[in-house]
Amino acid sequence: xxxxSQDPRHKITKxxxxxxxxxxxxxxHNRLYWxxxxxxxxxxxxxxxxxxxxxxxxxxxxxxFSAERPKGSFxxxxxxxxxxxxxxxYLCASSSGQGSNQPQHFGDGTRLSxx
Amino acid sequence: GDxxxxxxxxxxxxxxxxxxxxxxxxxxxxxxxxxxxxYPGEGLQLLLKATKADDKGSNKGFEATYRKETTSFHxxxxxxxxxxxxxxxxxxxxxxNTGNQFYFGTGTSLxxxx
Numbered sequence: 001x002x003x004x005s006q007d008p009r010h011k012i013t014k015x016x017x018x019x020x021x022x023x024x025x026x027x028x029h030n031r032l033y034w035x036x037x038x039x040x041x042x043x044x045x046x047x048x049x050x051x052x053x054x055x056x057x058x059x060x061x062x063x064x065f066s067a068e069r070p071k072g073s074f075x076x077x078x079x080x081x082x083x084x085x086x087x088x089x090y091l092c093a094s095s096s097g098q099g100s101n102q103p104q105h106f107g108d109g110t111r112l113s114x115x
Numbered sequence: 116g117d118x119x120x121x122x123x124x125x126x127x128x129x130x131x132x133x134x135x136x137x138x139x140x141x142x143x144x145x146x147x148x149x150x151x152x153x154y155p156g157e158g159l160q161l162l163l164k165a166t167k168a169d170d171k172g173s174n175k176g177f178e179a180t181y182r183k184e185t186t187s188f189h190x191x192x193x194x195x196x197x198x199x200x201x202x203x204x205x206x207x208x209x210x211x212n213t214g215n216q217f218y219f220g221t222g223t224s225l226x227x228x229x
Contacts, residue, residue, distance in 0.1 A: 041222070042204050101164070
C-alpha cells in the first residue's frame, strides 16, 4: 500500500492559464474522488469515479473543470482559463468496495496559486 | 441536505489536558461517521470511524461514539500531547448518495502547548 499520490504538490500560474493535476490512487481501489479545500474550510466534493466512469459531479465543478480516469487507474483534473477564485488545495481520495462505510484515503494534495 | 457542524476553534490546551471537539450532523439516511486529522502541509488521515448507532470508534487514544438520538459524534481524548496539534475534521458518508462522497465540517484547529 503506497498510498494516494498527487502531482505536482504546488502549482503557481497566471490567471487565464490552463493547469492539469494528476492523482494515482491506491492500486486496488476502484473509487476515486476529487475535493477542493480552501483556507480554513473542510474539503468540498467535486467529482467521483467508479473505475473509469465519472458517475457524479458537484455543481462546484464549472464548465472550466474537467476530470478523467481513462483506464480506471490514475486520474487527471484540468482547469481551463484559471481564475483567482480557483486558488485552493485540490485533494484526491480513493476507496474500495461498496457502501458508505468505507473510509477514503487522501493524498497530500496539490496547492494551486493563481497570480 | 447532508451537512456536518463542528465546534469552532482554534482550541489551545496544555499537555495532558482533556480534549472534546463537538460534531453534529444532518443526513437523509443513516450515515457512516468519520474523524480525520490534517497536519500542516499534508492531506487528511483517517483517525477513526463508526458505521452505526452506538458504535464507538477509537484510535491512538481518541474516541468518538455515534449518537443517533442527538445526531452527534464528538471526539474525545483523555490526555493530549504536543504531537496531537493539528486540524481535526468530522465527516459523514450517506448511503443514499450514489457516490458516497464525504461531507466535511469546517475543521477545528488544536494546539497543545507543553
